[in-house]
Amino acid sequence: MTNFIPIFPLSIVVFPGEKVHLHIFEPRYKQLITECFEAKKSFGIPSVVNNRLQEMGTLVQVTEIVQTYENGEMDIKTEGLRIFRILEVIKQIPEKLYSGAIVNYPENDDYGNRELMQKVVMGVKQLHRLLNISKDFKKPEEQLKAYDVGHHAGLSLEEEYELLGLMKEIQRQEYIKRHLQKVLPMLLEMEQLKEKVKLNGHFRNLSAFDFDLGL
Structure with a gap:
């Protein structure tokens, strides 16, 4: 299927099912949003990465115009x-x-693979614990898919765009799993380093080395 859509390029990646809040201030996009909302038409958000318009993006719909200001600017809610x-x-x-x-x-x-997704969710939760982040995915864990956690796994914009380009759920699950396998050990090491720094200068109850051991 091929068709024509109005586009709103942004330096973000929007995943299907994701709810995105936007503040609209440019005249061209105020026109776009007003027309799409009134006609109940969708528009596209193609990703801009490293100041370059990418070929992939997500079709979104305006679900609500939350507020319209005197100068015509708007706060809107959209869904991928x-x-x-x-x-x-x-x-x-x-x-x-x-x-x-x-x-x-x-x-x-x-x-996708449910067992693999469970591992991904466990990895994301561990990441959040290490970063002292609390996140409510607003879905039961057994219903979560890669798109639901894509923005919460510590991916860069470039990596999020790579994830957007994967057209199989199991590929997306594997991509996030490999990313977590790379970053979690680094974070654990940093956490251990922090604990060592905290102990420095404090009295510690340590057993003295016994020179007679093993002799």
Whole structure:
């Protein structure tokens, strides 16, 4: 399936199912949001990484205009729907301030491995404990998928974009698992270092080395 959508490029990655709050202030995007909301149409958020527009993005819908200010700026709520790939950017649209794109929608396999996902969730929880972060995913653990934890596993923007480009759930699970296997040992080492620093200068109850041992 190929179609035309208005686009709102941003330096973020939006995952399907994700709820994103945005503040709209540029005239072109105020026009885009107003038109999409009134017509109940979706628009695309293609990711901008390292100041370059990427080919992948997520189709989103405006679920609520929370507030409209006197100058026309808006606070809105959106929800990610599905991933698209840009085939062609249409920079100028007659009578529109915003740009658009011709896109298609890659097939996205949503079936992963439940045991693997449980390991991923356990790893994310351990990461949060080490960072003293409390996170409510607003879903039962057994319903969580890679997209639900994608922003909470310590991925960089570039890594989040790589995750967006994986069209099989099991690939996304593996990607996050490998990332956690890399960062968790480093964080544990840092945590041990912090404990050592805390002990420095304090009285410690240590047993003296017994020179007679083993003789």
